[in-house]
Structure formats: structure tokens, C-alpha cells
Amino acid sequence: MTGAAEFSGVDIDLLADYIGGALEGTPDESVVATLIADDARWRAAYETLGGRMAMVGAELGRLAPEPMPSDLAARLDEAFTAPPRLEVVHDAGPVQKTRKQRRWVTPIAIAAGVVAFVGFGLDYLAGRDNASDTAANSSAAGSAEQSRATPPTLSSGTDYTEATLAVAPSQPLSAASEPGETFSAQKNGDRAATDTTLPELSRLMPPEALQECLDLIQQANAGGPIDVESVDYARFDGSPAVVVRFTAANGVWAWASGPACGTPAGGADTLARVPVR
Amino acid sequence: MTSGDGATATSDADLLRAHVEGDKQAFGELVRRHRDRLWAVAVRTIGDREEAADAVQDALLSAHRNAARFRGDSAVTTWLHRIVVNACLDRIRRRQAHPTVPLPDGSRSEDRPSGVEPAAPVQDHETALLVREALAALPVDQRAAIVLVDVQGYPVAEAAEILGVAVGTIKSRCARGRAKMALALGDVAHPTEGNQEASSSVPSGPAADRRDQR
Numbered sequence: 001m002t003g004a005a006e007f008s009g010v011d012i013d014l015l016a017d018y019i020g021g022a023l024e025g026t027p028d029e030s031v032v033a034t035l036i037a038d039d040a041r042w043r044a045a046y047e048t049l050g051g052r053m054a055m056v057g058a059e060l061g062r063l064a065p066e067p068m069p070s071d072l073a074a075r076l077d078e079a080f081t082a083p084p085r086l087e088v089v090h091d092a093g094p095v096q097k098t099r100k101q102r103r104w105v106t107p108i109a110i111a112a113g114v115v116a117f118v119g120f121g122l123d124y125l126a127g128r129d130n131a132s133d134t135a136a137n138s139s140a141a142g143s144a145e146q147s148r149a150t151p152p153t154l155s156s157g158t159d160y161t162e163a164t165l166a167v168a169p170s171q172p173l174s175a176a177s178e179p180g181e182t183f184s185a186q187k188n189g190d191r192a193a194t195d196t197t198l199p200e201l202s203r204l205m206p207p208e209a210l211q212e213c214l215d216l217i218q219q220a221n222a223g224g225p226i227d228v229e230s231v232d233y234a235r236f237d238g239s240p241a242v243v244v245r246f247t248a249a250n251g252v253w254a255w256a257s258g259p260a261c262g263t264p265a266g267g268a269d270t271l272a273r274v275p276v277r
Numbered sequence: 278m279t280s281g282d283g284a285t286a287t288s289d290a291d292l293l294r295a296h297v298e299g300d301k302q303a304f305g306e307l308v309r310r311h312r313d314r315l316w317a318v319a320v321r322t323i324g325d326r327e328e329a330a331d332a333v334q335d336a337l338l339s340a341h342r343n344a345a346r347f348r349g350d351s352a353v354t355t356w357l358h359r360i361v362v363n364a365c366l367d368r369i370r371r372r373q374a375h376p377t378v379p380l381p382d383g384s385r386s387e388d389r390p391s392g393v394e395p396a397a398p399v400q401d402h403e404t405a406l407l408v409r410e411a412l413a414a415l416p417v418d419q420r421a422a423i424v425l426v427d428v429q430g431y432p433v434a435e436a437a438e439i440l441g442v443a444v445g446t447i448k449s450r451c452a453r454g455r456a457k458m459a460l461a462l463g464d465v466a467h468p469t470e471g472n473q474e475a476s477s478s479v480p481s482g483p484a485a486d487r488r489d490q491r
Contacts, residue, residue: 012460013453020452022445052459053452059408060427060455068316072330076312076337081305222371224331225338249331 010045019050151228159235165254166276200240200259201233213262220268223250236271252276289353297345304341315361321424323365324413336364358439369417411458419454422447
């Protein structure tokens with residue numbers, strides 16, 4: 001550190017270390033002590049800097065407390081402790097939430113392991129009119145936790161290309177016809193064995209494996225936490241792929257990852273990614 | 278989670294254990310206990326409220342997911358602070374690695390807070406503002422150490438544990454940071470010149486007026 005003119009000829013970092021006690025028990029401690037004793041410049045700097053550093057410490061200690069903003073505290077409360085809240089309401093369509101509010105819903109719920117791969121939320125994913133979809137709405141009341149807990153997943157079998165990746169799949173999950181139904185993790189596993197999911201992607205069916213994949217996609221995206229809108233077990237350019245649609249700070253993305261997604265070696269196993277809008 | 282009446286508060290470790298065992302309220306209670314301190318550390322380290330909010334959220338999400346990996350080698354609060362501080366430092370480093378377009382006034386430094394931290398509602402507003410600016414201008418490692426020790430009042434040993442460095446390193450970072458701030462502030466603080474070594478040494482034990490207990 002280059003010091004002010006008044007400390008010319010003095011290594012201020014070394015002197016600060018001495019004053020701050022960082023040199024205690026080291027050979028440099030006696031070296032600096034000797035310099036202070038024998039060198040007028042060091043002695044003057046020691047006497048001046050010591051006082052100023054103490055004053056700085058005192059001023060730092062007087063900085064006003066910084067309580068967490070109430071909106072952030074509320075978001076954390078909602079994310080970690082509040083009872084489940086519906087994503088969709090009867091007459092108002094999708095609940096309007098801020099980006100940050102929305103993005104908390106899915107990741108936390110996934111992490112909590114509340115597993116339901118299908119549910120009324122798939123109706124929402126499939127593009128049904130929420131305001132008029134009374135079946136979905138009524139089922140939401142009974143499956144609120146599940147509906148908001150996991151990213152809607154489907155096995156569309158779509159063979160995406162880079163040109164079509166941003167286009168939402170037209171085929172909803174078969175279970176979407178039963179909007180009130182939710183599945184436990186075990187049931188979900190059963191579904192994995194019976195539906196059209198490609199066997200190469202079966203590793204990514206358990207929620208833990210899917211979450212690891214989503215984590216690495218989030219990391220690869222480098223846009224902060226992602227709010228997963230859907231996961232489609234499908235293909236990309238003929239190869240098995242999970243196609244994840246999500247919102248992050250850097251936009252809305254459709255992301256195709258291969259079967260190795262979520263593994264230490266595979267990382268996000270990114271095949272393609274395109275902005276949705 | 279079985280507590281809540283405040284008479285016999287459940288320990289942090291108990292809450293974390295309860296969370297791991299499936300108590301859906303436990304982690305939220307843990308967050309409520311410590312959120313102000315975690316936020317203060319984050320916002321003063323990273324400097325930007327939006328970024329601090331993101332860092333705290335990321336960190337708590339990570340802690341929520343990885344609670345089972347907590348081995349109890351340190352206090353739960355230390356563990357939480359470590360995760361939050363690391364999230365802040367990661368963001369600062371990413372900012373350095375991927376510089377953004379400078380603001381027209383060129384006031385934004387890539388490793389430096391943007392200065393949007395709110396003014397302290399204290400009588401010595403001017404001095405507090407200058408102190409915060411000087412703090413924000415420090416290298417991030419020094420700033421993080423000073424925030425923990427001098428601003429938040431954590432013992433040096435705990436700050437060392439949070440930042441994953443030796444006690445001597447914390448002492449050095451704090452001392453060098455204070456010296457830099459002293460030079461930057463000049464006579465603003467109107468110090469009483471003279472040797473005040475005893476009071477300027479980095480404390481090595483729990484601060485008597487530990488601010489995190491407020």
C-alpha cells in the first residue's frame with residue numbers, strides 16, 4: 001500500500017499489521033518494533049496511524065444496524081415456512097408475482113423433496129385458459145402443495161431442433177387429463193416405467209437427480225436462480241434430452257440437456273439453449 | 278420443532294436437525310433468527326441491495342438443500358454466515374470476471390459496491406456516509422473481514438472460520454483495511470493523534486458489545 005506523504009518511507013501495510021496485532025509472535029514483530037524505536041519516520045507514523053485506525057474502528061462500530069428489508073424477509077418466510085399458496089386462482093388467472101417471488105417457489109419446493117411430477121399445473125403448462133378451466137382450478141384447491149412444489153414435467157417425445165426448441169410443446173403429459181391427480185415419488189417412479197419417457201433419460205426421473213441437473217443448468221446459465229417452468233423428457237436433434245424452460249435474471253430460456261445432466265462428469269450436458277423471448 | 282414460546286428456545290442445531298428430519302417449519306425459524314445479521318453482512322460486503330438480496334436467497338437455498346451435510350464442526354450461525362459470505366464473494370468475483378458496461382459517471386468499480394446502501398439514520402450522517410464509502414472502496418477481502426469484525430462485532434476467530442482463513446490473516450486484513458480507510462478519511466474523523474495501539478488492535482475475543490445480539 002502506498003501511503004500518504006506524511007507516511008513517506010514507511011511500509012504502511014507492515015505497520016498496520018503491527019498495530020493490528022497480526023505480527024504477534026512473528027519475527028516481523030520485533031523488526032517493526034525496532035523500526036519504531038529507531039526511525040523517527042516510523043515512530044511518527046506509528047503514533048499517527050494507531051490513533052486513526054482506532055478511530056476508524058470506532059466509526060465502523062457506530063454504523064447503523066441494517067435490518068433485512070421487509071419484502072425480502074417476507075419472501076424468505078414464504079419460501080421456507082408459509083403454507084402452500086396456489087399459483088392459480090379462480091377468477092384472476094395466474095397470480096401475478098414478481099420475478100423474485102416466482103423463482104422461489106419451485107426451487108425451494110424441489111429442494112424440500114415434495115415430489116409430484118404431475119398435477120393440475122400441467123394443465124397450466126399445456127396452455128389451457130386458467131380463467132375458464134374450472135376443473136383445474138377446483139383441483140388446485142386439493143393439490144395446492146403439489147401443484148406449486150415441482151416443475152411441471154412431461155414426456156412429449158418431441159424431437160426438438162434449435163429452431164423449435166423455444167416453441168412450447170403441444171402435447172401435454174398424459175396425466176393432464178386428470179388434473180386433480182397428484183403422484184407421490186413412488187407413483188412418479190411408476191410412471192417413469194410406463195410412459196413414453198426414453199430409457200436413456202430414466203436416470204433423470206427421480207427428483208433428486210432432476211434437481212442436480214437443474215442445479216447445473218442454473219450454474220451453466222450463470223444468470224442466478226432459475227424459475228423452472230417445465231421439464232420435458234424428449235429429444236433434441238434425435239438424441240434423448242430433457243428440455244427445461246426457465247426464467248432467470250438473464251431472460252427466459254429453453255435449454256436442452258443430455259442424459260448426463262447432473263453428473264460430475266457431464267455437468268449440465270448442454271445440447272442447446274435458446275432464448276424464448 | 279417443538280419450541281416457540283421463547284421460554285426454552287430450541288437451539289440452532291436442534292432446528293437444523295429438525296429440518297433435516299423433515300420439519301417444514303424449522304428452517305424458516307432458523308432463518309428468522311439470523312436473517313438480519315446475514316443481511317447486514319451481505320449488504321455491507323457486496324454493497325448493492327439487489328445483489329445482496331440475491332446472494333442471501335441463493336445462500337439460504339443452498340443451506341436449505343445441503344443442511345444434511347452440516348457436521349456440527351462449527352456453530353450453525355457460523356455455517357450460515359460462511360455460505361452467505363461465499364455467495365457474496367462469488368458474485369463479486371463473477372462481476373469482476375464479467376465486467377458490465379460502466380455507468381456514465383464511471384463511478385462503478387467492478388469489485389466495489391455501487392453505493393446504493395441506504396444512509397444510516399443517525400445523527401452523524403455525514404461521517405457515516407464517508408465511512409461507508411471508504412469501506413466500500415476497500416479490496417473485497419479486507420472489506421469482508423472488516424464487515425464481520427468491526428461492523429458486526431464478530432470475534433476474529435469466528436470471522437476466520439467464516440472466511441476460511443487463519444486468525445492472523447483476519448487481523449492483517451482488518452488492520453490493513455483500517456489503515457487504508459484512515460488514509461482515505463484523513464481528518465474527517467477528527468482523530469486524537471497519538472498511539473492508541475491497545476484500542477486499535479483487532480480484538481481476538483468476543484466483543485463486549487457484540488452487535489449481532491441486537
